[in-house]
Amino acid sequence: MIVTINKNLCCGHAICLDVAPDIFTLAEDGKAELIRQPLAADEDETREAAQECPARAIIIQEAG
Amino acid sequence: MNAPLVIVGASLAGVRTIEELRAHGFDQHTVMIGEEPKLPYDRPPLSKGFLTGEVGEDSLILAGDDRLAELGVELVSGERAKGLDLAAQRVRLEGGEEQPFGQLVIATGSAPRVAPWQRPISGVTPLRTVTDAIRLRDLMAPGRHLIVVGGGFIGTETAATAGAMGLPTTVLDADAFPLRRAFGAEVGDALRGLHEHRGVSFRGGVLVTELLGGEQAEGVRLNDGTTIEGDIVLVATGSDPAIGWLVGSGLDLAQGVSCDESGRAAATVWAAGDVAVHAPRRRATAHWTDAVESARTVARDILRAGGADIPAPRVTLPYFWTDQYEYKIQSVGTVIGHDECRIISGTVASGDLVAAYGLKGRMVGAVTVNRPRELALLRRSITTGAPIAAPIPA
Numbered sequence: 001m002i003v004t005i006n007k008n009l010c011c012g013h014a015i016c017l018d019v020a021p022d023i024f025t026l027a028e029d030g031k032a033e034l035i036r037q038p039l040a041a042d043e044d045e046t047r048e049a050a051q052e053c054p055a056r057a058i059i060i061q062e063a064g
Numbered sequence: 065m066n067a068p069l070v071i072v073g074a075s076l077a078g079v080r081t082i083e084e085l086r087a088h089g090f091d092q093h094t095v096m097i098g099e100e101p102k103l104p105y106d107r108p109p110l111s112k113g114f115l116t117g118e119v120g121e122d123s124l125i126l127a128g129d130d131r132l133a134e135l136g137v138e139l140v141s142g143e144r145a146k147g148l149d150l151a152a153q154r155v156r157l158e159g160g161e162e163q164p165f166g167q168l169v170i171a172t173g174s175a176p177r178v179a180p181w182q183r184p185i186s187g188v189t190p191l192r193t194v195t196d197a198i199r200l201r202d203l204m205a206p207g208r209h210l211i212v213v214g215g216g217f218i219g220t221e222t223a224a225t226a227g228a229m230g231l232p233t234t235v236l237d238a239d240a241f242p243l244r245r246a247f248g249a250e251v252g253d254a255l256r257g258l259h260e261h262r263g264v265s266f267r268g269g270v271l272v273t274e275l276l277g278g279e280q281a282e283g284v285r286l287n288d289g290t291t292i293e294g295d296i297v298l299v300a301t302g303s304d305p306a307i308g309w310l311v312g313s314g315l316d317l318a319q320g321v322s323c324d325e326s327g328r329a330a331a332t333v334w335a336a337g338d339v340a341v342h343a344p345r346r347r348a349t350a351h352w353t354d355a356v357e358s359a360r361t362v363a364r365d366i367l368r369a370g371g372a373d374i375p376a377p378r379v380t381l382p383y384f385w386t387d388q389y390e391y392k393i394q395s396v397g398t399v400i401g402h403d404e405c406r407i408i409s410g411t412v413a414s415g416d417l418v419a420a421y422g423l424k425g426r427m428v429g430a431v432t433v434n435r436p437r438e439l440a441l442l443r444r445s446i447t448t449g450a451p452i453a454a455p456i457p458a
Contacts, residue, residue, distance in 0.1 A: 011387075011392065012392060012436035013383075013385060013394070013436065014394075014436040014437070014439055014440040014443075015353075015380075015383065017440040017443075018380070018440060018443050018444065018447075019378075019380075026436060026437045026440060030434075030436050030437065047087065048360075048377070048378070051080065051083070051084070051356065051360065052353065052356055052357075052380070054108070054352055054353065054356075054385075
């Protein structure tokens with residue numbers, strides 16, 4: 001799994017920080033930022049963060 | 065072939081349900097029935113960027129033809145469900161056809177409440193569908209005067225959009241403050257000030273008794289006898305779950321489709337989104353995140369009913385937001401029913417409010433304005449039941 005954040009779409013709902021705190025943080029501009037790429041154990045909550053993002057700013061590319 | 069999964073409602077909840085199902089390997093044929101002749105679309109921009117023209121119809125789409133094909137969804141659009149035969153496991157369509165189902169997901173959302181004084185004349189519109197939004201957008205021409213009846217989310221967001229566009233706008237509400245039921249009196253009062261500062265007038269504590277005008281709206285009369293002139297009247301007095309088509313089906317319809325915590329309403333029937341009323345709640349809630357969460361809950365219960373070993377999704381705190389002018393106002397947890405409101409910093413008007421709400425010494429809710437980072441911290445504090453005296457952990 002590879003995750004990216006579309007900064008143009010992100011508008012700072014900050015739900016991803018709550019769902020996957022090891023993966024997402026907020027940058028100074030109030031927009032989400034990646035801490036690191038998810039490991040296998042983080043994939044469920046990373047997917048959940050993407051689903052819950054009202055701005056659909058978290059893009060996940062599944063392997064394969 | 066087994067009867068398909070049928071989703072009634074080409075909605076956010078409907079799309080998110082099938083997305084979650086497919087993510088977990090659900091391989092049954094799926095039919096989605098949508099009343100409007102449209103692809104499923106997202107609604108939050110309809111009261112904001114869509115009215116100004118910044119957001120086009122295409123960018124509202126939740127799942128286009130390619131995505132629907134990828135999801136294995138057969139979309140039947142422009143077709144209204146008019147009845148449900150539970151015993152025969154069929155949905156009756158207005159066109160006369162019957163759609164059999166193996167499992168049914170009801171995701172028909174809600175419909176704007178029709179005001180007793182409302183008449184279908186030019187200039188009067190609700191705001192729920194993209195068709196409503198196009199009508200309103202076309203009405204919002206220079207020189208017009210907008211009357212917004214109802215100071216809830218749709219009413220105040222539209223007023224903010226219109227105000228920013230320079231359209232003379234008046235918001236009317238039965239309550240003294242806009243959005244009091246969502247954000248409480250403190251923030252509601254500040255929001256009223258914010259609108260008035262931007263030239264949008266707010267009149268609280270009034271009821272509309274009459275719509276003025278013949279073929280074209282000319283204004284409204286209020287219960288205190290005064291009249292307000294305006295040639296656009298947005299009726300934003302709330303919405304009700306769209307359950308008319310389910311009357312007589314045998315489903316329990318109190319203030320929506322009654323279902324258990326997993327969203328199940330009957331052995332093979334689930335409800336997701338605005339239309340669903342879950343056991344612990346008294347009525348349906350209609351926020352974007354509620355629809356997303358209920359869709360995921362329903363999808364997982366459908367998977368479990370099919371024998372999959374999958375846990376229910378994590379329970380998240382209630383969350384909603386509103387964008388008005390350059391302010392993003394966010395709320396997490398329970399803001400209503402608190403016994404303490406602690407302003408940690410800032411004000412609504414200066415666009416930097418951080419407020420925590422407590423009940424019996426524990427933090428239960430928070431509202432922030434343009435402070436997403438603080439909101440994230442407060443969300444954590446609410447989850448852990450932090451004391452209201454120290455709402456933000458060091």
